[in-house]
Amino acid sequence: MQKRRSRLGENGIWPYVLLLPALIVMVSVVVIPIINAVGMSFQYYNLTRPNRTAFIGLDNYTKILGSKLFWQSLWRTLIWVFFGVGLQFVFGFMLALLLNRDYRGRGVVRAVSLIPWVTPGVLIALMWRWILDGNYGVFNDLLKKLGIISENVAWLATKGTAMPSVITTIVWQGIPFFAIMLLAGLQGVSHDLYEAADIDGATRRQKLFYVTIPSLRNTIYVTTMLRIIWVANSVDVIWNMTEGGPAYATQTLSVYIYKEASSLNMGFASAMAILLMLVLLLVAIPYLRSTFGQEG
Amino acid sequence: MKNTTFHESRAFRFFTLWLPLILFLLFLLFPFYWTLVTSLKTDAELHSLTVVYWPQQPTMAAYRYLFQQYNFLHPMRNSLLVAVITMALSLTVSTLAAYSFSRFRFPGRKPLMMLFLTNNMFPTVLLLIPLFTNMRKLGLLYTPWSLVLSYTTFTIPFSVWLMNGYLNDLPVSLEEAAMVDGANRAQAFLRIVLPILLPCLLATGVYIFMQSWNEYTFAVLFTNEKSRTIPVALKNLIGQLGVQWELITAGGIITIIPVCIMFFFAQKRLVSGLTAGAVKG
Numbered sequence: 001m002q003k004r005r006s007r008l009g010e011n012g013i014w015p016y017v018l019l020l021p022a023l024i025v026m027v028s029v030v031v032i033p034i035i036n037a038v039g040m041s042f043q044y045y046n047l048t049r050p051n052r053t054a055f056i057g058l059d060n061y062t063k064i065l066g067s068k069l070f071w072q073s074l075w076r077t078l079i080w081v082f083f084g085v086g087l088q089f090v091f092g093f094m095l096a097l098l099l100n101r102d103y104r105g106r107g108v109v110r111a112v113s114l115i116p117w118v119t120p121g122v123l124i125a126l127m128w129r130w131i132l133d134g135n136y137g138v139f140n141d142l143l144k145k146l147g148i149i150s151e152n153v154a155w156l157a158t159k160g161t162a163m164p165s166v167i168t169t170i171v172w173q174g175i176p177f178f179a180i181m182l183l184a185g186l187q188g189v190s191h192d193l194y195e196a197a198d199i200d201g202a203t204r205r206q207k208l209f210y211v212t213i214p215s216l217r218n219t220i221y222v223t224t225m226l227r228i229i230w231v232a233n234s235v236d237v238i239w240n241m242t243e244g245g246p247a248y249a250t251q252t253l254s255v256y257i258y259k260e261a262s263s264l265n266m267g268f269a270s271a272m273a274i275l276l277m278l279v280l281l282l283v284a285i286p287y288l289r290s291t292f293g294q295e296g
Numbered sequence: 297m298k299n300t301t302f303h304e305s306r307a308f309r310f311f312t313l314w315l316p317l318i319l320f321l322l323f324l325l326f327p328f329y330w331t332l333v334t335s336l337k338t339d340a341e342l343h344s345l346t347v348v349y350w351p352q353q354p355t356m357a358a359y360r361y362l363f364q365q366y367n368f369l370h371p372m373r374n375s376l377l378v379a380v381i382t383m384a385l386s387l388t389v390s391t392l393a394a395y396s397f398s399r400f401r402f403p404g405r406k407p408l409m410m411l412f413l414t415n416n417m418f419p420t421v422l423l424l425i426p427l428f429t430n431m432r433k434l435g436l437l438y439t440p441w442s443l444v445l446s447y448t449t450f451t452i453p454f455s456v457w458l459m460n461g462y463l464n465d466l467p468v469s470l471e472e473a474a475m476v477d478g479a480n481r482a483q484a485f486l487r488i489v490l491p492i493l494l495p496c497l498l499a500t501g502v503y504i505f506m507q508s509w510n511e512y513t514f515a516v517l518f519t520n521e522k523s524r525t526i527p528v529a530l531k532n533l534i535g536q537l538g539v540q541w542e543l544i545t546a547g548g549i550i551t552i553i554p555v556c557i558m559f560f561f562a563q564k565r566l567v568s569g570l571t572a573g574a575v576k577g
Contacts, residue, residue, distance in 0.1 A: 014481070018396035019408060022389040022452055026415055029427065029449035034418060036426030091320075098317050109317065111563045113324050118555045120510035122527045123548045127327045130334065130541050138330055141347035175324065184570030226416070233419045236512045240531065257421040258513075266425050273422035284417055288410065 034277075037270045045267035060271035069248065069256070070272070074279070077232060077252040079163065084170045084231045089224060091171065092178020097208075099179060100186045110183075117176035125240030128169040132156055156242050162249045166238050170231060178223060185219035186212070225287040229280055253279075328552075335359070335546035342542055358546035368547065371529035378443045378525060379508040386448040386455055386504045387497060393452070394459030395485065399468065415453050420513055428517055442518040443525070447508040455500050458569045462496040463489075499565035502558045509555055526551050 044056045064070045099110050116124070131139050134154030143149045155165045193211045202210065213220075235258045238244060244251035244259060251259075253276045260269035334342065336354040362368045397409060427446065431437040436445070466489065474484040490497075512527040519528055530547045533540065 015396040015400035015402040015405070018392040022393040022412070022456070025385075025389060025445065025449050026411075026452060029445055030415055030418060030423060033423045033426035033430065036430070037422050040426065094316065095320055098313065098320065101313055103313065107564075109321070110567075111560050113321060114559070114563065115328065115552075115556060116324055118506050118510070118559045119552055120512065120527045120530070122512045122531050123331075123551060124327075126530070126544050127331050127548065130539075130545070131327060131330055136343060136347070138347055138349075172324065172327070175320075180567060181570060184567045187567065229417050233421070235421065240512075254419060254421055257419070258424075261421060261425050270422070270425055273419050273425070276419045277417075277422055280417060280419070284414065288414070 037273060040267050041271035041274050043267045045270075047264035047266060056267075060268050061275070063268070064272055064275065069251075070253075070275075072248065073251050073253045073256045076163070076250070077254070077276075077279075080167065080170075080238075080252050081228055081232050083167050084174070085224060085227050087167070087171045088174035088178050088227065088231075089220075092175045093182055095175055095179040096182035096186055097212075099183050114176040114180055116173050117180065119173070121173070121234070121236035122240050124169060124173050125237045128165070128172070129156060129241050132165055157246050159246055159249045162242055162246060166241055166250050169241065170234070170237055173237065174227060174231070177227065181219060181223040182216060185216045189215040221287055225284060228283055232276070232280055232283075331545045331548050334541055335549055337542055339542070358542040359550070362543060362546055362550070366529070366533070366543075368529065368550065371524050371526045372550075374440065374519070374523055375509055375525040378440045378447070379505045381440065381444045382447040382451070382508040383501045383504045385444060386451045387501050389448065390452050390455035390500070391459050391493075391497065394456045394463055395489075397456070398460050398463035399471075412453055412456050416450060424514065424517060427514075431518060437518060438520045438523050440523060443508070443511075443515060446514050446518070447504075447511060450511075451504045451507050455504060458500045458503070458566075459493075459496065461569050462493060466492060495565055496569055499562040499569055502562035503566065505558065506555050509551075 041060055042055060042057060044052060044054050044059070046052065095113060099106070099113065131137055132155040134140070134152055134157060137152075137155070139155065140149065140152045144152075153161065155161045189212060193215065194207060197207050197211050232252075233254050235254050238250050238252060238255050239258060242250045244255045253272065257269050257272045257276065260272065333349070333351060335358050336356070337348065337351045338353060338355050338357075341348045341351055393412065397405065397412075427442075428437070431442040436442040470488050470492075471481070471484040474488045475481065479487065509525075510527060511525075512531070515525045515528050516531070519525060524532070526547075530544060530551065533543050533547060
C-alpha cells in the first residue's frame with residue numbers, strides 16, 4: 001500500500017492545488033485576523049473613542065500583566081479547564097466502555113446518550129440555568145426531596161457554588177464528545193490483543209490498563225488536546241449562565257476578553273487574547289509533538 | 297472471563313452495565329425532559345412554589361406564541377440557509393484537502409497537516425475582533441456570508457480528519473484500475489471514489505450542519521435583526537421583564553429536533569469514520 005501511494009505521489013503540483021481552496025478560507029479567516037490582532041494589541045483602539053486610536057507599544061500588555069483581575073482570570077481558566085476536561089474525560093471514557101458492550105438496544109442507547117453533543121451551547125447554558133434556578137429550579141427541589149438540603153440554594157448567584165455549577169454544565173456537554181471519540185477508538189482496537197490477554201489469563205482490570213488504554217493512547221492525546229483548547233476558549237456556556245459573575249467568580253480569560261470586546265475595547269482585548277493564545281500553545285506543543293512524532 | 301461464574305451472573309451484569317448506564321442516561325437526558333416539560337407548562341405551574349414534574353394541563357401556548365409573536369420561522373430560515381451553504385462549501389474544500397493528504401505524499405505534507413489540525417487552536421475571541429472589522433470592510437457583515445466563511449473554517453479540521461479516515465479505508469487499487477482503463481485522476485475520483493464515499497460525505501455533512509446550526513458567539517456579533525440565526529434568537533427571548541422560561545424551552549425543543557433527527561441517521565457512520573481516522577492517524 002505504502003509503495004503504491006508513493007508512486008501515485010509523483011504528481012507535481014496536484015496535491016497543493018487540492019489543498020488550495022481550504023487554505024484560502026483558512027488564511028482569510030484565521031491567519032490574517034491573527035496578524036490584525038497582533039497589530040491591534042499594540043494600539044489604543046477603543047471603538048467608543050475611534051479618534052483616540054494610536055500606537056502605544058507594549059502598554060496594553062504591561063497593563064494586563066500588572067492587573068490582579070488578569071491573573072485571577074487565568075487561575076480560574078486553569079480550574080475550569082482542569083476540572084471541566086478531567087471529568088469529561090473520566091465519565092466519557094466510562095460511557096464509551098459501556099456503549100462498547102454487547103446488549104439489546106445498544107444502538108438506541110448510543111444515539112440517545114450522545115444528544116448533548118448536538119445541542120447548541122446557548123441552549124445548554126439556558127437549560128442548566130433554569131434547572132439550577134434559586135427560586136423555581138428543579139435541582140433544589142430534588143435535593144430537598146432527598147433530604148440533602150433544607151433551604152433553596154441560589155447555585156449560580158453564590159460565589160462558592162457558581163464555578164462548580166458551570167463546570168458541571170460543561171462536563172455534561174463534553175461527556176458525549178469523549179464517549180464518541182473513544183468509542184471510535186475502542187472499535188479500532190484489535191481483537192487479537194484481547195484474545196492474547198485472555199490466553200494469558202488477564203483480568204478485566206488488567207485488560208483495561210494493559211490493552212485498552214495503551215491502544216487508545218493516540219486517540220486520548222488528540223481528543224484531550226482538542227478539548228482542552230476548546231474548553232479554554234469557550235465563552236457561550238459561562239456567558240449565558242453567569243456572565244462571569246457573581247463578583248468575577250466564573251470569569252475565565254475567554255469570558256474576560258469577550259466582555260472587553262463587547263464593550264469595544266479592542267486593543268486591550270486583543271492583547272489579552274494573544275496572551276491566552278500563547279498559554280494554549282504551551283499546552284499544545286508537547287501534545288502535537290507526541291502525536292506527530294509517532295508518525296515520522 | 298472463564299474463571300468465575302460471578303462474572304457471568306445477572307447481578308454482575310446489573311452492577312457493571314445496567315446500573316451505570318441508567319445513571320448516565322438519567323444525568324444526560326434529564327435536562328431535555330425538563331426542557332420539554334417546562335415548555336408545556338402554564339404560567340401558574342411554572343411559578344408555583346411546589347415544583348411540578350408533569351404538567352396537569354399541558355399547553356402549546358408557548359409554541360404558538362413563538363411563531364406568531366416572535367416570528368421564529370425567520371431565524372430558522374436564516375439558520376437553515378447558513379447551515380446548508382456552509383455544509384456545501386466546507387464539504388467541498390475538506391474533501392479535496394483530505395484526498396490530497398490521503399493519496400499523495402509530497403514535501404510539506406506534515407506541516408500542512410499540522411496547520412489544518414491547529415487551525416482550531418486559536419481563541420475564538422482573538423479572531424472575533426479583527427474578523428468583525430474585516431467583514432465590515434468587505435461589506436459581508438450582517439449577511440449570511442460572514443457566518444458561512446467563519447463556520448467553514450472552523451469545521452475544516454474535523455471534516456478533513458473524518459474524510460481522511462474514510463479515504464484511507466478505501467483501497468487505492470480502485471482508482472488505479474480506473475486509471476489503467478484510461479480515466480484521468482479527476483474522472484476516477486468523480487466516478488469511482490465519490491459514489492462510494494457518499495454515505496461518509498453525508499455523515500460529515502451532518503457534523504458541519506450541526507456546528508453551523510448551533511453556533512452562538514460569532515452569530516451574535518455578525519448578524520442583525522434581519523439575518524439573526526436561531527441561537528441568537530433564543531438568547532434574545534430573554535427580555536427586560538425577566539426570563540420567560542416556557543418560551544426559551546419551547547424554542548430550544550424546536551431547535552434541537554432537526555439536528556437530533558439528522559444525528560440519529562448519521563451517528564453510526566460518524567463513529568466508523570472516526571475509527572478509521574483514529575487508527576491510521
